[in-house]
Amino acid sequence: MAAVTEAAMSLGHELQQSPIVAQAIEALVREVRTRAAQITDIRPALPGAQAAYQDLLRRAGEARGRPPLYPYVASGLGNGALVELADGSVKWDMICGIGVHFFGHSEPGLIEAAVRAGLDDTVKQGNLQSNFEAHEFCETLLGEARKNSRLRFCYPTTSGAMANENALKVCYQKAMPASRVIAFKDCFMGRSVTMAQIGDAAAYRVGVPLTVGVDYMPFYDPVRAASMGQAKFIEMCVSHLLQYIERYPGQHAAFVFELVQGEGGFNTAPREFFTALMDVCRANHIAVWDDEIQTFGRTTRMFAYESLDLGDYIDVLTVGKMSQACATLYTEEFNPKPGLLSGTFTGETVSFRVGQKVIERLRDGDSYGDAGSHARHHRLFREQVKALASRHPEWFPPVPEIEDIVGGTGGMMRFTPFKGDKTAVPKACRAIFDEGVVLFYCGHGPYHLRLLPPLGVMKDQDWPRVFACIERGLAKAYQAM
């Protein structure tokens, strides 16, 4: 209910403009704020809440067929980076639904947008029939994407995996009848049958028949690049790529790039690595597909391709997670024929309205650039890890596969205790959870502790408080080893 209805002065527009609605929303948001303000620090479960909470966990496990990984059921209220669980305990949320809640918990502006969305006549926006929110979300996203790329159009959808499915279809149609895909070692692309096949994790496709031809490229390896020379390493990767192209001439529809690998370990690479590979793609008519589902909004620019000045290369882009609604963007040349992209619904009014607010906040705030808040938070995080490692060198033995025990970029933060051991790192996650911080792990060996914090609301002074809990958790995990 935005621009279109404004012009038409419809009843729907009148409803949105109603002072009664405005007052009611204000009262609701005020009530949320008042209660949220009482959440100021971590705390244990409320006395007597344990039995009811255990029952919720039991029911969650019975419905799903297995218990949740963490004993986590949230109450529906939080304050910034703090989240309350249904037993009244409070924790720092440093993983945010694996990167979704970039503005933390109970954020008043987003609640206002969500409540307003709840007044819409339908919950879902359809592909056939849509209100304007879905289109306005795409316009806002495109407004940013078009600044530094050739991306021209946007198709919204409901999950990252579905955005990737749509991206792959767009690439296939352009390169018809090419059927192969090039992807990086350790990439992650989602859980659909096709994306589970392209993603480089055997455990995520047990029992899934392999029907997609995928050729895997090495990702940038800073340790090898340092020992053999960066130029030589890149040359080796280019020759690897050329071998695939020679082996399967004209059969590759796309090369999918995660410019910072997410699930694979928050691995970064220099611009020259990507340009060398993308130049080969261009010369061989292989689409450059940039999967920014995890990186979107989070690096030192809104799009990771901007932080690496790669916009001109990108043919197809996918975004998700913090954008709330997911989307596939493509250039004019890649605009598919009618019939290829569709579906009953493209998303929910609430996702479009809140997602649009998120993009506007990122656009209008001070997040980006070397002096932006994402870069500053990353520095503060690094300082905390370095201080922790100097207090407890025994927790941080050298890991030969990585350059540094702390890594990532912007709001993608990782560090590597216990030599990145496959058993010890998940156990450390659980010990840290018990001490009041929710985080997760990433990497396929070495394994890292992974943080996707709510940088949109995180305060500088939160870092030492978060790390005090992490230190206690690591101490317990170390003792238990």
Ligand SMILES: Cc1ncc(COP(=O)(O)O)c(C=O)c1O
């Ligand atoms: C790079 C990347 N691509 C795709 C996906 C899949 O997104 P979703 O889980 O929303 O389907 C993810 C999710 O973690 C991701 O990190």
